[in-house]
Structures are given as structure tokens and as C-alpha cells.
Amino acid sequence: MTMDEIGAFGANAVMWIALACFGVVVARNAVSVGQLLVAAWVFATRTRPGRSSSELWHRYGDLAMPVSVIAPAFNEELTITESVRALLALEYPEHHVIVVNDGSKDDTLGVLVRNFDMEKSEETQVAALQKTEIRSTWRSKRYPNLLVVDKENGRKADAANAGIGFAKTPLICVIDADSIIESDGLLRAAEPFMHDDGRVVAVGGTIRVANGCEIRDGALRKIGVDRAYVPRFQIVEYLRAFLANRVANAHTNTLMLISGAFGMFRRDVVIEVGGYRHDTVGEDLELVVRIHRHMREQKRNYAIKFIPDIVCWTEAPANLAGLKGQRARWQQGALETLERHKSMVFNPRYGRIGMIGMPQLVLEDVVGPPAEVAGYLVVPAAIMLGVLDPMMAAAYFGVTVLFGTGLSLGSLVLEESQLRRTASAGDLCRIGQAALLENFGYRQMNLIYRLRGIRSFLKKQTKWEAVPRIGFAKSE
Structure with a gap:
């Protein structure tokens, strides 16, 4: 092969790679646009909840099954007091709060005590699912429904x-210790x-x-938008993820993820699958x-739901350093899950989960x-x-920027028409501005962080990077 032929072959290879990337x-x-349209249809045709906390309590106070709220905590001394107070104040007929101190290196346990x-106190486990040793258990003298479990570090899964x-209740709710659930969140989740x-x-x-x-x-006293752009960009991402992606996937029975920041489960099913x-x-x-x-292999009838009106507020990474570790971890975790369950992909045995849900994870x-x-x-x-x-190049960048901005603004419209958790027109404009600007630098930085997660997956790294916190007291 001559040098000219080699050059022509290389140029053609570049062209085909470029076309594949564009595809x-x-x-x-296209998937994201489809999800946004489905979510818009769901919101347009559904019956708005509209019930106040007192109405929910009156309607379901005698029906609500007891629930245990489980909050794994690692180095959360800055936010743990606020978080536990919020959990204790949740409006629910019978709920227990279990905080698991996962071998924190700071004074998380001391702050709680x-x-x-x-x-x-001497508490006994109904099921021992964790791998590490339980050091001690603590019961509050002022709040009998508050239990603190102190254990060796084993990461969030082990703590949960x-x-x-x-937990001894039929329902469990697993949340992040740095999260604040709106007061009616448990009732809406249990409904x-x-x-x-x-x-x-x-x-x-929904996570906000x-x-x-x-x-x-x-308690959440005032809704606002952070002055820094990194948290603002994440507001846009969360709106897309929860008000478009999750709503659409739940409607088509292909919901593959319930955020670790808030999720309610039947306790017996979680124990049945091994936690x-x-x-x-x-x-x-x-x-x-x-x-x-x-559930598919057992041929059991089941449903996994998403309720957008449940709102849980969580502290997002305040800077790129914290974001880097979080997004790399999310990417690595997704690849680990796909590797472990790869036999489900395009497998009709698993119905729409195998034919739609899992392939969507592969694409994403x-x-x-x-x-x-x-x-x-x-x-x-x-x-x-x-x-x-060059027109093809313009189309490529147009798809990434214009579609990305349109999807974000569409999600913002859904938020304003449905949840209305944005306090002012000024904040709406700030989020809208972030929806445009995220395409110029932030989106590309996120991709780099995800590549870092791919590298960690390929190298079989197991190190878990905790996201630095600034605490709720400073989030003003």
C-alpha cells in the first residue's frame, strides 16, 4: 500500500468515525426528546395531587404502613443535625429514623449523641446484611423513634x-444524610x-x-439559587433527569434508577434480593x-413508581473538584451494573426492561x-x-448545543407548570441562563469526568471518593 493509499484510508476512517459519533x-x-414529550403528556393528562399535608394526613393517617427512614452518614458533622431534625419532623403517623454512622472520621457520632x-442501647438486627462490625447502638432519650447505629466503615451500601x-417496619426509606425531605414526602411516597x-x-x-x-x-425556609455556576448547572441537570427522564421511564415501566438520595422500598423485597x-x-x-x-425471573407481577411531587433537597457538589469525584463514581457504577447484568440486554425474557431499559443504559x-x-x-x-x-460539523455541534438547551428549557417549563419550586422570576432566569451556558465548557468537563469513571471501571478500582460538603448553614 502506497503512502497516498494509506493517507486516503486514514482520512476515510476519520470520516466514518465522525459519522458514527454524529449518529x-x-x-x-432523540431518546431525550422522546422522554421530554412523554413526560409533558403525562403531566398534561394526569390528575394533579394538589392535596395539602393536612389533607394527606386526614386521608391516609389510618392507612399508612409504618416506615423506617435509613440515613447512612459518613463525615456529615456539618449537616447531620439539620438532617436528623428534618427527618424527625416528617409528617407521618408512624416512622422511625435510623442513622448509620459508617465509621466517620469526623465527629458525626459525637454531634448526634x-x-x-x-x-x-442493646438493639438486635432482624437481618444482618452488612459485612462490617456493628460497634454500638444508641437510642435517643428525647426521641424514642431515633436510633443511631455506629459501625466500622464499609461505604454507603454496607451502611444502608x-x-x-x-428496621422492623414493612416499608423502608433510604436517603442521603445530607438530604432534606419536604414534610409531606413520606406520605406521598407511601401512598x-x-x-x-x-x-x-x-x-x-424528585431530587432538587x-x-x-x-x-x-x-427545615427548608427559603428556596434560592446559588450564586456559583456549578450548583446552577446541576439544577438544570436534575430537572432534565427527574422531570423528563424519570417521569417518562416510569410511565413506560422502564424506570431503572431510584436515586440514592431518596427511595422507598418494601423491606421484604430488598432483603429477598440481598440488600x-x-x-x-x-x-x-x-x-x-x-x-x-x-421479579422478572420469578414471573411476579410488580411495579416500580416515580412520584414527581415527592421533593427531596440535597447538597450538590459546590465546585468542580467535588463534581469530578461524583460523576466519575456514577459512571463507574453504571458500567459495573451493566457488566453484572449484561445478559439482560436485548433479552426478551426480561420484557421491556431487557428490550428498552437496559439498551437505554448502554446508549447513555x-x-x-x-x-x-x-x-x-x-x-x-x-x-x-x-x-x-463543514455543514455536517455545524449540524453536529448544533445537535449537541441546541438540543441540549431545548431539553433543559423544556424541563424548566415542566418544573414551573407542575412543581413550582423556583421562588422568583429572577431565579427562573438564572436557571435558564445556566441551561444555555452549560453547553460551553461544563458539559464537556462532565464528559471528561465520565471518561475518568470509565478508566476506573477498566482498572477495577474500588476507591470511593466522598464529595466535600460545605454544610446547609452556609447554603444561603
Whole structure:
């Protein structure tokens, strides 16, 4: 082969790679547009809940099954007091709060003991799902429904499993310790369990960014938008993820993820599948996929629901350093889950989960990030080599920017028409501005972080990077 032939072959290879990247980006955006349209239809045709907390209590006070709220905590001394106060103040007929101190290196346990008048108690587990040793258990003298479990460090999955083992209620709610559930959140989450014959096995809700909000005494006092752009960009991401993706997937019975920040489950089903896995950094995704798999293989009728009106506020990474570790971990966890359950992909045995849900994860987490990054590099190279029409390059960047902005603004419209958790027109404009600006730098940075997660997956790394916290007291 001559040098000219080699050069021509290389140029053609670049062209085909560029076209493949363009095809992947178009496919991802097409799926996202479809989800946005389905979500818009769901919101337009559904019966708005509209019930106040007092109405919910009057209607379901005698029907609500007892629930245990499990909050794994690691180095949460800055936010743990506010979070536990909020959990204790939740409006629910009978709920227990189990905080699991996962071997924190700071004073998380001491803060809990002092602020909630804890004393050591002898508690027994119904099921021992954790791998690490339980050091001690503490019961509050002021709040009999508050239990603190102190254990050796084993990461979030192990801590959640420890809490599940101490729970004695039919329902469990697993949340992040740095999260604030709106006061009616438990009742709204428990409602689907009251209206079926045991089909509903899990319920998820909307996660919103608490950075910039005023939170005092464990309650959300004022909704706001952080001055920094990193939290603002995450508001946009969360709106897309929860008000478009999750609503659409729940409607089509292909919901693959209930966020680790808030999720309610039937305790017996979680124990039946073995609880959260300890050998993945994406335990929330893996658990839901495993529940799907288990129920399908057992040929059992079941449902996993998403209720957008359940709102849980969580502290998001305040800077790129914190975001880097979080997004790399999410990406690595998704790949670990797909590797473990790869036999489900395009497998009709698993119904729409195998034929739609799992392939969607493959597109989003396996093919998508490398293809988009490659596109940013290969498309300009193909133009310089003269093998790609510049109009095709313009189309590529138009799809990534214009579609991305349109999807974000569409999700913002859904938020304003449905949840209305944005306090002012000024805040709406700030979020809208972030929806445009995220496409110029932030989106590309996120892709790099996801590639870092792919590298960690390929290297079989198991290190879990905790996200630095600034605490709710400073989120004003």
C-alpha cells in the first residue's frame, strides 16, 4: 500500500468515525426528546395531587404502613443535625429514623449523641446484611423513634444494609444524610403502597439542589439559587433527569434508577434480593436493576413508581473538584451494573426492561460519553482533511448545543407548570441562563469526568471518593 493509499484510508476512517459519533449523539438526543414529550403528556393528562399535608394526613393517617427512614452518614458533622431534625419532623403517623454512622472520621457520632441526648442501647438486627462490625447502638432519650447505629466503615451500601437489618417496619426509606425531605414526602411516597395489592415494590421522588436555599432547624425556609455556576448547572441537570427522564421511564415501566438520595422500598423485597451490593460504587442503580431481574425471573407481577411531587433537597457538589469525584463514581457504577447484568440486554425474557431499559443504559453510559468526546476531536479533523462537509460539523455541534438547551428549557417549563419550586422570576432566569451556558465548557468537563469513571471501571478500582460538603448553614 502506497503512502497516498494509506493517507486516503486514514482520512476515510476519520470520516466514518465522525459519522458514527454524529449518529450516537443524534440517537441520544432523540431518546431525550422522546422522554421530554412523554413526560409533558403525562403531566398534561394526569390528575394533579394538589392535596395539602393536612389533607394527606386526614386521608391516609389510618392507612399508612409504618416506615423506617435509613440515613447512612459518613463525615456529615456539618449537616447531620439539620438532617436528623428534618427527618424527625416528617409528617407521618408512624416512622422511625435510623442513622448509620459508617465509621466517620469526623465527629458525626459525637454531634448526634450531644444534640439528640443519645444513650447506648442493646438493639438486635432482624437481618444482618452488612459485612462490617456493628460497634454500638444508641437510642435517643428525647426521641424514642431515633436510633443511631455506629459501625466500622464499609461505604454507603454496607451502611444502608446495616440500617435495613435494624428496621422492623414493612416499608423502608433510604436517603442521603445530607438530604432534606419536604414534610409531606413520606406520605406521598407511601401512598402508592396503600392503593395496590402488593405490586408496588419501590417508589422514587424528585431530587432538587439545596445549594443556595435557606435551611434552618432541619427545615427548608427559603428556596434560592446559588450564586456559583456549578450548583446552577446541576439544577438544570436534575430537572432534565427527574422531570423528563424519570417521569417518562416510569410511565413506560422502564424506570431503572431510584436515586440514592431518596427511595422507598418494601423491606421484604430488598432483603429477598440481598440488600445493596458492597462491590459496586453505583449501589442505587444496581439494586433497582437487580429487583427488576429478580421479579422478572420469578414471573411476579410488580411495579416500580416515580412520584414527581415527592421533593427531596440535597447538597450538590459546590465546585468542580467535588463534581469530578461524583460523576466519575456514577459512571463507574453504571458500567459495573451493566457488566453484572449484561445478559439482560436485548433479552426478551426480561420484557421491556431487557428490550428498552437496559439498551437505554448502554446508549447513555457505554456508547454515549466516548462517542461525544471523540466527536469533538474527530469532526474538526475530518473537516481539515476535507472528507467531511463543514455543514455536517455545524449540524453536529448544533445537535449537541441546541438540543441540549431545548431539553433543559423544556424541563424548566415542566418544573414551573407542575412543581413550582423556583421562588422568583429572577431565579427562573438564572436557571435558564445556566441551561444555555452549560453547553460551553461544563458539559464537556462532565464528559471528561465520565471518561475518568470509565478508566476506573477498566482498572477495577474500588476507591470511593466522598464529595466535600460545605454544610446547609452556609447554603444561603
